[in-house]
Amino acid sequence: MWTELSSTITALSVAWFMFDKYFPYQLRAYLKRYFQKFVTFVSPYIEITFHEFTGERLKRSDAYFAIQNYLSTNSTKNAKKLKADVVKDSQSVVLSMDDYEEVTDVFNGVKFWWASRKKSPPSEVISFNPGTEEKRYYKLTFHRRNREIIKSYIEHVLKQGKEIAVKDRKRMLYTNNPSKNWYGWNSTKWGSIVFEHPATFDTLAMGTKMKEEIKKELIKFSKGKDYYAKIGKAWRRGYLLYGPPGTGKSTMIAAMANLLDYDIYDIELTTIKDNSELRKLLIETKGKSIIVIEDIDCSIDLTGQRKKKEEKDDDEADKEKDPISKKKKEAEEESKSKSKVTLSGLLNVIDGIWSACGGERIIIFTTNYVDKLDPALIRRGRMDRHIEMSYCCFEAFKVLAKNYLEIEWHELFGKIEELFGETKISPADVAENLMPKSDEEDEETCLKNLIEALEVSKEEAKKSQKKKQRSRLRKQTKRMAKHVQKKQKRMV
Numbered sequence: 001m002w003t004e005l006s007s008t009i010t011a012l013s014v015a016w017f018m019f020d021k022y023f024p025y026q027l028r029a030y031l032k033r034y035f036q037k038f039v040t041f042v043s044p045y046i047e048i049t050f051h052e053f054t055g056e057r058l059k060r061s062d063a064y065f066a067i068q069n070y071l072s073t074n075s076t077k078n079a080k081k082l083k084a085d086v087v088k089d090s091q092s093v094v095l096s097m098d099d100y101e102e103v104t105d106v107f108n109g110v111k112f113w114w115a116s117r118k119k120s121p122p123s124e125v126i127s128f129n130p131g132t133e134e135k136r137y138y139k140l141t142f143h144r145r146n147r148e149i150i151k152s153y154i155e156h157v158l159k160q161g162k163e164i165a166v167k168d169r170k171r172m173l174y175t176n177n178p179s180k181n182w183y184g185w186n187s188t189k190w191g192s193i194v195f196e197h198p199a200t201f202d203t204l205a206m207g208t209k210m211k212e213e214i215k216k217e218l219i220k221f222s223k224g225k226d227y228y229a230k231i232g233k234a235w236r237r238g239y240l241l242y243g244p245p246g247t248g249k250s251t252m253i254a255a256m257a258n259l260l261d262y263d264i265y266d267i268e269l270t271t272i273k274d275n276s277e278l279r280k281l282l283i284e285t286k287g288k289s290i291i292v293i294e295d296i297d298c299s300i301d302l303t304g305q306r307k308k309k310e311e312k313d314d315d316e317a318d319k320e321k322d323p324i325s326k327k328k329k330e331a332e333e334e335s336k337s338k339s340k341v342t343l344s345g346l347l348n349v350i351d352g353i354w355s356a357c358g359g360e361r362i363i364i365f366t367t368n369y370v371d372k373l374d375p376a377l378i379r380r381g382r383m384d385r386h387i388e389m390s391y392c393c394f395e396a397f398k399v400l401a402k403n404y405l406e407i408e409w410h411e412l413f414g415k416i417e418e419l420f421g422e423t424k425i426s427p428a429d430v431a432e433n434l435m436p437k438s439d440e441e442d443e444e445t446c447l448k449n450l451i452e453a454l455e456v457s458k459e460e461a462k463k464s465q466k467k468k469q470r471s472r473l474r475k476q477t478k479r480m481a482k483h484v485q486k487k488q489k490r491m492v
């Protein structure tokens, strides 16, 4: 009997080998498909698959990730092959089912089988990125008689999976990868790191009234799902933050993300080739997020030719020296050579369908030069609120003094208040002066440092004022001289 069995096994193995080796791929696939159909017909079990990617390879499936989370807790109890992913700054390990592993789950006394699978491309397909064309999916198997319960079971899995994701969630800061790295199934358009900026609205130095207003508005927005649905508007809000360098625009974005517990997508427009790439990027953003384009005036040609020409006639020499103008010019030149994202493309993307899918997104543009932006870009409805981040005032200084020196009052405050009325200094410069540089520096030394800086800034402002006056006078005299010369010529 053993000889018979072993010869049958050998014959089957040889048949399988011949089938695999000598049958053409298409025929094999065809036969396999019919065999599977036959098995499905006679089997009392039903299978459902959940693929990692949905819709023309555009979007990673939320259901797939919810199931992954659900199984990462459930499967670790009874799976034999697990995959370990190190997350949260290498501080913890998440275990999940390895490829081809299978686990069982029981819901309301009914048994379900989960299997994780991946489909590799046929060996005849030559891929330039081996491994990236694999398609992962989960397969759920259950008995035909439990058809009624399956809907509530899947709902239970997705709900639990989402709850686990929220519980384990670390806020992320995403930045867009250059588009040349976008190909393949496993590649991502966004690179990410854990977002751990400590800024909050309490530590943000600005007028208390405005701060409270912005806070209330943001909280209302985050709870506004039904309201936005009722008024028929996409659940998103645009902010334009403008002001000189070092006035807290980026800090405000971090404070907003911390307040709302949102992720940040920081878009570097100069690495995006065209409008369609921008759209693809934005489709991959998730809800509960802040989409940021910093220095929007430097990023793309948003002003058009007409304004540029006018600009050139202005005080060119002053602009050459101004560090903001320099930064703008360099970035403009760099972006023009690389990016073909246009103003109309950007507007379409902001207003387009993508902003309506998923919802709960805040879009923020920052700029040092609000006057240079095309009014179409920042009109209400696109950028719903314009927030000016201005030079430090005494009220803002008190917030910084509390943050950096833990004091609410000091006898030097009177002098400082007086100086704030006479000169302009950014919160970044104030903060720098208030930070003790050694253990010997106490609060008084820091406040004196600030007074000194304020006095220097006042003197510089005076000097620059005088210089400007002199240059204006010189120009006026030149113009007058030309005028007189012309008159004299005419008279001759």
Ligand SMILES: Nc1ncnc2c1ncn2[C@@H]1O[C@H](COP(=O)(O)OP(=O)(O)OP(=O)(O)O)[C@@H](O)[C@H]1O
Residues within 6 Å of the ligand: 203, 204, 205, 206, 243, 244, 245, 246, 247, 248, 249, 250, 251, 252, 367, 368, 389, 427, 428, 429, 431
């Ligand atoms: N309003 C503020 N409140 C608290 N800290 C501030 C504020 N403004 C500036 N700072 C401090 O100054 C540093 C620089 O500020 P930030 O990067 O937010 O300026 P910015 O307006 O984004 O400048 P830029 O226009 O150059 O991007 C921050 O790290 C923060 O410590």
Ligand SMILES: [Mg+2]
Residues within 6 Å of the ligand: 249, 250, 251, 294, 366
């Ligand atoms: Mg900034």
